[in-house]
Amino acid sequence: MSQPFRLPQFYEPHPARLNPHLGTARVHSKAWARTMGMVEGSGVWDEDDLDSHDYALLCAYTHPDAPADALDLVTDWYVWVFFFDDHFLESFKRTRDLDGARAYLDRLPAFMPEQPGGEPPVPENAVERGLADLWARTVPAMTGGWRRRFAEATRHLLDESLWELANIDAGRVANPLEYVEMRRKVGGAPWSAGLVEYAVGAEVPDAVAGSRPLRVLRDAFSDGVHLRNDLFSYQREIEEEGELSNGVLVFERFLGCTTQEAADAVNDLVTSRLQQFEHTVLTELGPLFAEHALDPASCAAVLAYAKGLQDWQAGGHEWHLRSSRYMNGAADGSGPPPGPALPSGPSGLALPSGPPGLGTSAARAAASLAASLPKRLARHARPTHRPVGPVRVPDLHMPFTTTLSPHLDASRENVVVWARGIGMLAAVPGVPHSGVWDEERLRAADFALCSAGIHPDASPEQLDLTTGWLTWGTYGDDYYPAVYGRTGDLAGARACTERLAAFMPVGGEPAPPPATPLEAGLADLWRRTAGPMDPDARRRFRTTVEDMTGSWLWELANQAHHRVPDPVDYIEMRRMTFGADLTMSLSRLSRGRSLPEEVHRSRAVQAMERAASDYAALINDLYSYRKEIEFEGEVHNAVLVVQDFFSCGLPEALDVVADLMASRMREFEHVVSTGLPALAEEHRLDAGARAVLTGYAEELEHWMAGILVWHRGCRRYDEDEVRRAAGMPAGAPGPLAPAGPLAPAGPLAPAGPPGHPAVPAPAVPGRAAPHGSFAALAGPTGLGTAAARAVPRLRTAGRTRA
Numbered sequence: 001m002s003q004p005f006r007l008p009q010f011y012e013p014h015p016a017r018l019n020p021h022l023g024t025a026r027v028h029s030k031a032w033a034r035t036m037g038m039v040e041g042s043g044v045w046d047e048d049d050l051d052s053h054d055y056a057l058l059c060a061y062t063h064p065d066a067p068a069d070a071l072d073l074v075t076d077w078y079v080w081v082f083f084f085d086d087h088f089l090e091s092f093k094r095t096r097d098l099d100g101a102r103a104y105l106d107r108l109p110a111f112m113p114e115q116p117g118g119e120p121p122v123p124e125n126a127v128e129r130g131l132a133d134l135w136a137r138t139v140p141a142m143t144g145g146w147r148r149r150f151a152e153a154t155r156h157l158l159d160e161s162l163w164e165l166a167n168i169d170a171g172r173v174a175n176p177l178e179y180v181e182m183r184r185k186v187g188g189a190p191w192s193a194g195l196v197e198y199a200v201g202a203e204v205p206d207a208v209a210g211s212r213p214l215r216v217l218r219d220a221f222s223d224g225v226h227l228r229n230d231l232f233s234y235q236r237e238i239e240e241e242g243e244l245s246n247g248v249l250v251f252e253r254f255l256g257c258t259t260q261e262a263a264d265a266v267n268d269l270v271t272s273r274l275q276q277f278e279h280t281v282l283t284e285l286g287p288l289f290a291e292h293a294l295d296p297a298s299c300a301a302v303l304a305y306a307k308g309l310q311d312w313q314a315g316g317h318e319w320h321l322r323s324s325r326y327m328n329g330a331a332d333g334s335g336p337p338p339g340p341a342l343p344s345g346p347s348g349l350a351l352p353s354g355p356p357g358l359g360t361s362a363a364r365a366a367a368s369l370a371a372s373l374p375k376r377l378a379r380h381a382r383p384t385h386r387p388v389g390p391v392r393v394p395d396l397h398m399p400f401t402t403t404l405s406p407h408l409d410a411s412r413e414n415v416v417v418w419a420r421g422i423g424m425l426a427a428v429p430g431v432p433h434s435g436v437w438d439e440e441r442l443r444a445a446d447f448a449l450c451s452a453g454i455h456p457d458a459s460p461e462q463l464d465l466t467t468g469w470l471t472w473g474t475y476g477d478d479y480y481p482a483v484y485g486r487t488g489d490l491a492g493a494r495a496c497t498e499r500l501a502a503f504m505p506v507g508g509e510p511a512p513p514p515a516t517p518l519e520a521g522l523a524d525l526w527r528r529t530a531g532p533m534d535p536d537a538r539r540r541f542r543t544t545v546e547d548m549t550g551s552w553l554w555e556l557a558n559q560a561h562h563r564v565p566d567p568v569d570y571i572e573m574r575r576m577t578f579g580a581d582l583t584m585s586l587s588r589l590s591r592g593r594s595l596p597e598e599v600h601r602s603r604a605v606q607a608m609e610r611a612a613s614d615y616a617a618l619i620n621d622l623y624s625y626r627k628e629i630e631f632e633g634e635v636h637n638a639v640l641v642v643q644d645f646f647s648c649g650l651p652e653a654l655d656v657v658a659d660l661m662a663s664r665m666r667e668f669e670h671v672v673s674t675g676l677p678a679l680a681e682e683h684r685l686d687a688g689a690r691a692v693l694t695g696y697a698e699e700l701e702h703w704m705a706g707i708l709v710w711h712r713g714c715r716r717y718d719e720d721e722v723r724r725a726a727g728m729p730a731g732a733p734g735p736l737a738p739a740g741p742l743a744p745a746g747p748l749a750p751a752g753p754p755g756h757p758a759v760p761a762p763a764v765p766g767r768a769a770p771h772g773s774f775a776a777l778a779g780p781t782g783l784g785t786a787a788a789r790a791v792p793r794l795r796t797a798g799r800t801r802a
Helices: 022-036 047-053 055-062 068-093 098-111 126-141 144-159 161-170 176-187 189-200 212-240 247-255 259-283 285-291 296-322 361-379 408-422 439-445 447-454 460-485 490-503 517-530 535-561 567-577 580-590 603-631 638-646 650-682 687-713 719-725 772-776 786-796
Strands: none
Touching: 022 047, 022 055, 022 068, 022 126, 055 068, 055 296, 068 098, 068 126, 068 161, 068 189, 098 126, 098 144, 098 161, 144 161, 144 176, 144 189, 161 176, 176 189, 176 212, 176 247, 176 603, 176 650, 189 212, 189 296, 212 247, 212 259, 212 285, 212 296, 212 567, 247 259, 247 650, 259 285, 259 296, 259 567, 259 638, 285 296, 408 439, 408 447, 408 460, 408 517, 439 460, 439 719, 447 460, 447 687, 460 490, 460 517, 460 535, 460 580, 490 517, 490 535, 517 535, 535 567, 535 580, 567 580, 567 603, 567 638, 580 603, 580 687, 603 638, 603 650, 603 687, 603 719, 638 650, 650 687
């Protein structure tokens, strides 16, 4: 069978090494698999399958320094997880038995008791026997923190198999953002990262395990592992198994391109994620150690963990070149296919055969680093404040409508009085560059219009509160780059951020006197918002604020490095810089009743929130592109990130972002129509809880529609206002937004309560005829075709591949 595409040139920055205990691990793992019932009689594997897959070789490559007993145990874990994957395929994916799969998966967590000595049920199959045995052999050596993290990763790996099965049953291919998020869980790399801690004998300290740098290391590692696997497994999964969860297929469908082009794009994303890993190690771990005052042993443990993850990446690639499980012909991009799994020599070392063998990975690493260097340097060398000119925002898919609160005009005036009273409309004495706003700039932003659209039924007090939070968050977002970004004062920005936490007391502790408008505004908003909450709710709400203020530090650090962000890291941080969780929390609070915590943590609700968050944040990136790129010298904008990743022009990047928004909106609608009813059944929600769940989805519909109405109606992004705010002479008149009315003609929104003016619903036409700089685009038109039109341009733009 011919390969569906040629495997690309991979980024391989770290040479692979082989554990000397490979031979004993092979013998041990085969005996263990037989004991657990995974070989003869399982209906899944026979001995030839187990030998040819060679999971001992995988573990010897990915854990080159593990002692013999640790390598044996880790190899058993991998035999188990691959057997689970194949057993689940045969038992449930092929038969589409969703109910049977759920019952099967519901039993497995019982075999991972968090407390040592806990009694699991009696195993009924090879998967349960293997899990019970492995858990009992592993947890005595690890702390409670590790056990909790590893059990959670294992549950995700098991549970998200249902997501894959549901997509197969519906014939649905995920969008790129949804796929990357879910692939981390179902693909098991976070689970593998937990085993790295065991194999290197160095646990990540609990104090930093949940921090951004450690999260990014784990996620970048996971994405590199999974997307590389998707390239090697495409033929088996798509052509033989009928699988729909594969990154190459996801890019194929989203970009409307050939399989080869999709494979090259996936490989580019693998490279970007591995370079994000390296960037995080070099720039974020040191400050993290200082911030948490970690002792030398803890610092060494984190670094050993990071090195273990690097070893896994390098070794995992070598194993994919050799395992019969995968498509690996001409895997070096030029030479013949590698041979079968390597035989072991007298010492248990695998003997190399051919150019992609042991001992040549160092040479490939050097060539890989050299090939990727120009693109990597270019990410830090984009000119700032370059002319952009008027930007035509593409037509956006918005199926929802909203109304405007009758208290809009009053809230517009109230927020000006409030902002003036706390000092936002003047410079802070003694703080250079702190005069970021005046009254005209605040009125041009018109945050009350946004809050009136996202909370049309709010009381006057609730509307003022939402308007205040939007105003405070945007003021802070403007204040940080002006006060700390221009001077490169990252230490001052961190000190400011840490002080803000004192103005959000959880247990009634006193706050210090505010010294700046940022502190005074937060103190007032916190008192008005968190006062009625119980301590747990306050703590959760405080986290949403801290996530946003912490993300401003991330932006400043990127600005200091003059680095265009990695696409995945950008999207995930954009939810925080946009303050999506904060304003969504206000939506939940406005209903007066929250969802049960287990429901709110469910995959369906989180997927709905993330889809809405990404849609709204990308609206902002489209409308603010010229303001940020030409006038502010920003590097944080999705359009710029797409331009950098695909090496494409502005028209193509705008359309790719619009199509990504459309795909997120379709995902939102899919979750609401199918995921939420299934969630309600699964948790047996009563009528009241179902109404809260449905009401929350409707709130998010208002939230997205209201944010679009605000971008079309405010003057914050108009050219004249941008020039005035930047102290520049007024240019030619005209907004940066699309020409024509603020909202395209379309059906009116429902009338709503008395006094609510109807807001025209954003229309959903086909794409407008090309004009201006868009005239060069050729190909089909209409919703969902922009990315497809961009592909030929990307192909002919002379992209430099790593």
